[in-house]
Amino acid sequence: MYYVYMLISLDKYKHTYVGYSKNISKRLGFHNSGKGAKFTRGRKWNVIYKKKYKTLSAALKNEHILKKNKKLRKKIKEKYLY
Secondary structure, eight states: OEEEEEEEESSTTOOEEEEEESOHHHHHHHHHHTOSOGGGTTSOEEEEEEEEESSHHHHHHHHHHHHHOHHHHHHHHHHHHO
């Protein structure tokens, strides 16, 4: 199984980050320890969205869609914040 997830930063700016992984908790640990993606370094993160996929190709396709769809990301972020 593969997961597409969205993170929100715990700072005042509330940045979001979208990624995919087989193990979200392990991946979140990498992000929070500064070993994750370059954009996520130096910040602490929480998972606010995750969805499971059976294949890597399906996960990658949907990760790309979520990364590019700013309106959907904003909707997920607002749902989490309010």
